[in-house]
Amino acid sequence: MHDLDIGLLRAFVVTAECGSVSGAAQRLARTQAAVSMQLRRLEDDLGARLLNRSTRGMDLTEAGYVLLPYARKMLGLSTGARRALAGRSVHGPIRFGMIEDIAVGSLPRALQRFSECHPNVALELTVAESTVLSEKLSQGQLDVAIGDPALIHGRPILAWRLPLRWVAARGFAMPDEGPLPLVTFDGVCTWRQKMIEALNGGKRPWRTVLTSASLASIQSMIEAGLGIAVLLDLNIRPNTMKILGANEGLPPAPVIELGLFAADDQGLSSQPVAALWEFLSDELQAEALATAQS
Incomplete structure (x- = not known):
């Protein structure tokens, strides 16, 4: 029994986190072909399929779920050892x-x-x-x-900017007439203010159907089809939500900092x-x- 290749484990962990070879290739600054080859080499070495490949991305197999925590720990120990030897250990x-x-x-x-x-x-x-x-x-x-x-x-x-997206449930139908139903954040929230300013600039009437301080509840209400909202890309659930835009008569979504x-x-x-x-x-x-x- 020989040791596992750290480079192959890194390709596996990053692919599992990104959900696709293309995403892993971007993060690792490698070609998709190179990452795919690393994954095949790791699967051949272990004699087990680690990822189920489909048009929607990649999901872990049972063997993949078993390997993932070990792979993460091994990568962490490798990086930690280098930092300690370089005098960069943190306490x-x-x-x-x-x-x-x-x-x-x-x-x-x-x-x-x-x-x-x-x-x-x-x-x-x-x-x-x-x-x-x-x-x-x-x-x-x-x-x-x-x-x-x-x-x-x-x-x-440091400061950086991220775009918001107009989102709704996949089966949501935009009303032809009447106000747009909005699902908004409660409390002190500059995002809500920017969303309303964008809608007012587009001269489309709107009404609030739900206000909540919980992101999870807002996501659930969007999925239930109660209305539209603005979310960051990382909070959009692609299986149940769709992104709206100019085709639905909406103004550009705001950008937050x-x-x-x-x-x-x-x-x-x-x-x-x-x-x-x-x-x-x-x-x-x-x-x-x-x-x-x-």
């Missing part, structure tokens, strides 16, 4: 806050990889609205947070925060690339 707690919209996306995968690479870091996570994150940062209850710069006091270390905030002046010069951001930025850049090419 201590990091209290990290984020808004729900990105907490249910792909960032949890990056946080998992971070924990595997830095086992001596105690990662404490908080999911809350931007206003709550702002208060916790100012009170020293968080070390770093990602949220809406318009609602968090202070200047972000996110920022990375730190509780002190060290910012990214803090070794733990810099190490965490390295993992988060890789995931965010992959999302931005996928969005740009969609």
